[in-house]
Amino acid sequence: MNFREYKIGSRMFGAAFALSMSITLLFPSYDLAASVVSEVGLDKQLTSGWDSGWQIKDPWLDGLNKPLKVLVRKDPKTGEPMEPVYAYVYTAGTSLPNGVKHHHNLGLGVEELSLNQGRIKEAKIEDGAVFLIKASDKLLDFEDKPLHYIENATATKGWAPDAVLKQAADSDILHAGAGKTMFVREGCWWCHTLLPEQTQDWQVFGAPPMLGDFNGESPTAFGSDRKGPDLLHVGSRNASREWMMLHFFNPRLVQPHSIMPRFDYLWGEVDADGKKIDFKKWRSEYDEYREGKITTPPDVPMYAKDSEIRNLIDFVVNLK
C-alpha cells in the first residue's frame, strides 16, 4: 500500500461515502424524528404494543407480550354505565408501548401533554397499566384538528388492568395486538399492503396514511408486492367476522377466484366447543363439493376463543 494514489483514493472514498450517508441517513432522520404522532398513530402503537416482529419476550411469534384493546362500557372502578370508550390494557409484565417508553417519539406537544396531563411516566411494567387516547383543546399547527395524547388511566382514574378486563364481555375484547404478530409471522404482508398509494387507490382502498400515523409502530409491514387488495382500511369495508372466518378457513368458499392460501391451520386442534377438528374429513368433503358431488360445502368450525385465528380476525376487523 505504498502508492500515493491509493492514499488519496481511500480518503476520497471515505469522503464520498460519508457524504452520501449523511444525505440519506442523517438529514432524513432529523426530519422524520420531528413528526408529531396523530390519533391514528397513537391507536396503532397502543394496539400493537412494543413490537410485532421477533422480540425476546416472544421469540416464536406466538402473540405474547401484547396488550388487549377493550371496549369499556361501565366505569371499572364504580361500575356505573358510561359512554363506551376503547381502553388499551397492558396486563402486568407486558412491555409498555413505544410512546410510553421513548416518549420523545410522540413529537412536539403530544409528548408534554402525555407526560403532564396523561401521567404516562407513572406506568410500570410490573403492575401493568391501562391507556386511553384523549383529545386535548390544543390544535395541531397546520391542521384544524385537536392534538391527541396518551392518558395513563391507571394513574389518572385508578383503572386497574384486571378491573377493566373483568367488566368486559369477551366480544368487547380485541386481541388485535397478538393479531398483528400473526399478520407478520404468517407473511400476510407479502401479498397485502398496508399502504394505499398517494397517487391512486383512494376510491377502493381508502385514504393513504399521513405523516404521523406510524410513530411507535414496529414493524410497519407496509408490504411491497401486492398480490391481493390493500388492507389498511379493510375493517371499514367489511367488518363481518363470519365472512372473515369462512374466508380464512378456505378463501374459495366465498371468493372462487381467490389465490389466497388456506389458513385453516390457525384454528388449532379444537373448535369453540372443545371438539377436535377433523381437517382431513373437511377437506375430502370440500373436494366432493368442488367436484359437484354434493351441493353445499361442509360447515366451517367455529374457532376457539384463544385460537390464533381469533387474534388475526380481531386484527383485520380492527383495521378501520
Add this chain to the structure above:
Amino acid sequence: MILKYLFAKNEAIPVGSAAVFFGFSAIVWFMIGTGLGSFNAAKLAFPDFVTGTEMFAFGHMRQVHVLAVIFGWISMAFAMAMMYITPILGNTRLWSEKLGLWNCMMWNISLLMGLSLMWMGVTSGREYSDFPWPLDLAVAAFISIPLAVNVWMTIIKRRTQGIYTTNWFFAASTFMLIIVFLVGNLPEYFHLTGLTEAYMTWWFAHNVLGLWITPVAAAIAYYVIPKVTGNPLYSHRIGHLHFWSIVVFYSTPAAHHLMSAPLPEWLKSFASVEGVLILVPAIAFVSNILLTMQGKWNMFVENLEVRFTVVGVLLAIPLNMQGGFQQTRSINWYIHGTGWMVAHAHLALLGFSTFLEAAAVYLGLQTLMKRKLYSLTLGNLHFWLLLIGFSTYWISMTIAGLIQGAGKIYEVPYIDVVIAEHPYMIARWLGGTMVFSSTILWLYNMWMTAREGTVIPAGRMPHELAYER
C-alpha cells in the same frame, strides 16, 4: 472432503480449497433457492397445491426463497470469485485459506439456521432484513467480516504494484456491505419505529443491491472478459468513472422504494433524481465490457464463460433502463407494487447478476481444480434453460405487472386483476421450474468435472483446451 483441512496448517491447505468449497456451496444454494422459488410460484398459480400446513404456507416460504438466493447463491458465488480472483490479480496466495474454509463452513451453518428459523416464522417483519437482530449479528460476524478481512489482507499483501479494477470493487464492496448490514439493521438493535424503520428497511434493501450485488457482479465481468478473450480492458478510466459513480450515485436513492409513502417530499425528489443517475455507472460498465470484446466476438458463440458474461452484461441494459426511470414519479405511480417490480428484481438477480456469477463459478472451478469442463452439451443446456426460463419469467411477470398497474389506476375490483393474471402466473411457474432444473444439470456437470474432467496441464487456461463432450 475439504473439511479435513479445517484444522490443518494454513501452508498445508491446497491453493483454492476455500474457493472450491464456496463454489459448490453456491451451486447447492442456487438449487435450493430456485427450487423454493418454483414451489412458491406453483402456489400462486394453483393456490390449493400443498395446502393446510404452516410449514408449506406461502407466507412462510417466500422470504426463505429470497434470502437463500441472495445470501446463499449470489453472495457465496461472490465469495468464491473473491477467493479465486483477488490473489491471482495480486500475483499471490489467498491471505488465509484456513479462514476462508472456516468462513464458508460458518456461512453455511448460520444461513441454514437463519433460514430454518425464518421458515418457522421467526422474522423481524422487515423485507430483505427479515433476520432478527441476533442472527444479523451472526451474519456480520461469521459471513461478511471474515470475508472482508481475507480480501483486504490479500490485497495488502499483493506482489504487484497497482491494483486492478476488479480488486477496487472487491475491497470497497466488502467494506460497504459491512456498513450497510450493520447500519441497515439499526432499527432492530435500538427499536427505531414508524417511518424511520420503514425508510431504513428500504435503505438497506436498496444498498445491499447497489453497493454489494451490482458492483461485485460487475467486477467479475471486469476480470472474466479480459482474462478469457486475452484483450486488455478497453478503458481503465471508464472503470474509474464506473467505480466512483457507484459510490456517489448508487448509494443515495433509497427513498425511491417508498415513493407513495408519506416520506418528506424533498427526500423523494432527491432520490428520484439520483436514481436516474444510476445510468452513469451502468453505461460506463456496459460500454467498457462490450468494447473490450472487440475482435473476439467469435468467443461469444464458442466459449461458455464469455457467453454467460456477455449475456449478463447485455441484460444490464434493460435492467438499468428500467431501474433509472421506473422510480421517477411519472412512471412509478403506475407500476409501483405490481408484478413489474417482481420482474425487475428477477432481471437484476436472476438475469444480470446470476449470469455473471455463473461465469465466475464455471471459470474458477475449472481453473482451481485444473479440470476441463466435463460436458459442453450439459453446459449449453444449462445456459439455454436458464436463459429461456428467466426470459419466460421476466416477460410474463412484466405483462402481469402492467395488467395489475392498469387495474390499480382504474381501481377495478382486485379479484378481476387476479383472474387476468392467472395465465401469467402459470407461465412464471414454468419459467421458474426451467431455471430450477437447469441448476440440477449444472451441479451434476460440475461434480463430474471434479471427478472426470480432463486434467489441464500446468500454465494452461481452461479455454485453451477443446471441449470433449
